[in-house]
Amino acid sequence: MGGISVILTSTLVLGGLYLLMAAGLTLIWSNLRVFNFGHGALLMFGAYLTWTVLDATGLPLVVSLIGAITVMALIGAVYEFLLVSPFIRRPNGDMLVMVATLAATMLLQSGAQLIWGPQIRQLPQFGDTRVEIAGAVVQGTQLVTIVLAPLLVGLLALVLKRSGIGLTVRALEQNREHAQLLGIAPRRVYLFVVMAAVALATVAGALLGSMQFISPGMGSDPLLRAFVVLAFGGAGSLAGTIAGAYAIGLLEAVTTYYFGLSWSPVLVFLAMIVIMLVKPEGLLRTRVRSA
Amino acid sequence: MPKLRGRLGWPAYAIVLVALPLVFTDPHTRLLLILITMYGVLALSWNLTLGFAGIFNFAQIGFFGIGAYTTGILATRTGVDLWLAIPISGVSAMLASLVAFLPVLRLRGIYVGLATYVFSQLCIYLVLGQAGLTGGSNGIVGIPRLSLGDTSLRADGRIGYYFLGAVLLFAVTVLVRVLTRSTLGMSLVALRDNEPLATSRGVSRVRQHLIVFVIGAGVAGVAGSFNAYLNGVVSTDIFGFGQLTLLLCMIFLGGSGSVYGPIAGAVVVTLVSDALQDAGAWRDIVVASLILVVLWLAPKGLAGIARSVLDSVRDRLRGPGEPASPSVPASSTTVKETS
Numbered sequence: 001m002g003g004i005s006v007i008l009t010s011t012l013v014l015g016g017l018y019l020l021m022a023a024g025l026t027l028i029w030s031n032l033r034v035f036n037f038g039h040g041a042l043l044m045f046g047a048y049l050t051w052t053v054l055d056a057t058g059l060p061l062v063v064s065l066i067g068a069i070t071v072m073a074l075i076g077a078v079y080e081f082l083l084v085s086p087f088i089r090r091p092n093g094d095m096l097v098m099v100a101t102l103a104a105t106m107l108l109q110s111g112a113q114l115i116w117g118p119q120i121r122q123l124p125q126f127g128d129t130r131v132e133i134a135g136a137v138v139q140g141t142q143l144v145t146i147v148l149a150p151l152l153v154g155l156l157a158l159v160l161k162r163s164g165i166g167l168t169v170r171a172l173e174q175n176r177e178h179a180q181l182l183g184i185a186p187r188r189v190y191l192f193v194v195m196a197a198v199a200l201a202t203v204a205g206a207l208l209g210s211m212q213f214i215s216p217g218m219g220s221d222p223l224l225r226a227f228v229v230l231a232f233g234g235a236g237s238l239a240g241t242i243a244g245a246y247a248i249g250l251l252e253a254v255t256t257y258y259f260g261l262s263w264s265p266v267l268v269f270l271a272m273i274v275i276m277l278v279k280p281e282g283l284l285r286t287r288v289r290s291a
Numbered sequence: 292m293p294k295l296r297g298r299l300g301w302p303a304y305a306i307v308l309v310a311l312p313l314v315f316t317d318p319h320t321r322l323l324l325i326l327i328t329m330y331g332v333l334a335l336s337w338n339l340t341l342g343f344a345g346i347f348n349f350a351q352i353g354f355f356g357i358g359a360y361t362t363g364i365l366a367t368r369t370g371v372d373l374w375l376a377i378p379i380s381g382v383s384a385m386l387a388s389l390v391a392f393l394p395v396l397r398l399r400g401i402y403v404g405l406a407t408y409v410f411s412q413l414c415i416y417l418v419l420g421q422a423g424l425t426g427g428s429n430g431i432v433g434i435p436r437l438s439l440g441d442t443s444l445r446a447d448g449r450i451g452y453y454f455l456g457a458v459l460l461f462a463v464t465v466l467v468r469v470l471t472r473s474t475l476g477m478s479l480v481a482l483r484d485n486e487p488l489a490t491s492r493g494v495s496r497v498r499q500h501l502i503v504f505v506i507g508a509g510v511a512g513v514a515g516s517f518n519a520y521l522n523g524v525v526s527t528d529i530f531g532f533g534q535l536t537l538l539l540c541m542i543f544l545g546g547s548g549s550v551y552g553p554i555a556g557a558v559v560v561t562l563v564s565d566a567l568q569d570a571g572a573w574r575d576i577v578v579a580s581l582i583l584v585v586l587w588l589a590p591k592g593l594a595g596i597a598r599s600v601l602d603s604v605r606d607r608l609r610g611p612g613e614p615a616s617p618s619v620p621a622s623s624t625t626v627k628e629t630s
Binding site for chain 2: 033034035037082083086087090092094095096098099100101102104105106107110111113114128150184217220224228230231262263265266269272276277
């Protein structure tokens with residue numbers, strides 16, 4: 001029985017992390033029609049910033065995280081202003097945005113190396129609550145991840161559904177021309193979307209930086225998984241992303257448990273190829289959107 | 292004029308390639324020249340898919356690495372003739388490209404970018420997972436050097452490697468030029484600029500994209516093999532993010548969608564990267580910023596700038612009396628539908 005509960009908890013932890021990443025990516029995708037290749041680097045930057053705020057002020061970890069989120073949201077606004085909006089309207093703009101966000105990844109990674117140096121940092125645990133489920137112990141950051149990730153993404157879904165800005169986001173997503181006719185300015189929506197996505201990535205970064213280590217390259221793995229999640233759940237649908245995140249978490253937990261750490265990404269990627277071949281629009285999605 | 296230029300261009304190019312190592316004889320500059328030929332080959336091959344075909348192919352680094360690892364494994368673990376390992380590496384990269392192409396069958400645009408990016412990153416996991424064959428994180432060391440008869444290619448400031456690289460670069464430049472002028476090349480541009488129209492005229496997207504994808508991968512595999520022999524070492528760094536941005540910088544600085552642009556990009560970026568070799572992380576920052584600045588200010592890169600300068604000079608030479616020729620767009624860019 002131990003095996004199953006270990007798999008289950010790591011599914012929930014991994015799924016939660018991927019959810020935080022993929023929800024932001026999917027939000028950007030459904031509105032801006034681009035993939036943000038810099039999302040992993042933003043996660044990393046958020047983790048470092050949280051560490052800096054914590055280190056410099058000595059405030060509680062959660063407060064430091066909120067401070068880092070605020071700063072990162074501003075960085076997200078700059079990101080949108082410099083990397084997305086100059087290119088998105090140009091012919092072949094999606095490729096330009098993609099290349100620009102790849103360049104941004106390089107900038108952020110080397111920037112982090114310059115600012116924080118080569119030594120590896122780590123955040124303390126988020127709380128020390130300890131829960132035991134069927135022989136598996138879940139505590140600290142893992143527990144927080146399991147609870148917080150669905151909570152935050154649920155909050156995002158609620159904002160999208162109920163609030164005014166959420167309404168404009170969805171309007172733009174569904175029919176760009178019509179939304180503009182109604183006086184919705186895409187730029188403001190883009191800004192909101194990128195800032196929200198960056199905030200979620202920061203939370204993921206802080207959680208990851210507390211469970212593992214903070215390093216300039218820490219974002220690339222979660223980014224790859226988030227891509228697979230999008231392929232699985234169908235980019236552009238929040239419900240599909242939620243299901244996809246936990247499905248990939250489960251797949252990874254199971255394959256890691258039975259085949260080992262180095263084979264798990266290969267198997268996860270194989271699953272992605274098969275899904276893309278069989279159902280390019282995502283397993284959990286019926287409405288096809290041309291890319 | 293254009294006819295004369297077309298006839299003189301290739302011999303001039305060959306003469307420059309032959310003369311360069313004779314002018315620059317110190318080992319460091321020679322090494323730079325070798326790197327330029329290698330990156331030139333790689334950037335040219337990548338530009339086939341990324342620039343001309345408009346496929347969001349981010350797997351090229353993967354093919355490059357697969358070529359390098361194939362050579363590394365063949366040269367250290369089997370008795371295969373060292374020279375024979377070069378074409379074999381090309382073939383193995385081509386086979387890998389068939390796998391990477393699978394998602395392209397049914398995906399479009401940016402999804403392809405996602406899948407191919409994941410593919411090239413996955414190569415790292417595969418190499419680490421197969422540590423028995425690939426040396427895992429230690430890489431493969433002690434790859435024997437190439438030699439021609441009794442002369443090592445390393446002799447005389449690696450001049451042998453330079454000429455091998457120069458021959459490859461020349462051949463690949465011809466290949467790209469021929470390809471882009473062929474019906475295949477034209478159908479690729481048609482697919483890129485207006486896919487519904489192209490397919491309605493009987494162009495098969497999957498077939499044409501597959502052909503150019505596999506050709507590009509083969510060239511990258513050969514370049515990877517060259518890299519393995521040049522360094523004597525192969526490690527997972529070859530798939531790394533640094534290589535990816537370096538090459539993207541070459542292509543976009545030089546001008547994606549232009550035949551010769553990536554070569555110019557390779558020259559500039561290799562020199563810049565070398566000048567900043569001791570600057571650590573600053574080097575990457577400069578390279579990445581270079582990409583962004585080019586994208587902001589000159590989306591057609593050096594090739595676009597050169598073309599517009601040439602056009603304006605030509606217009607001025609023609610004099611005010613004659614009507615200015617309608618300037619041909621540098622590389623056709625069409626207005627994309629916003630869906």
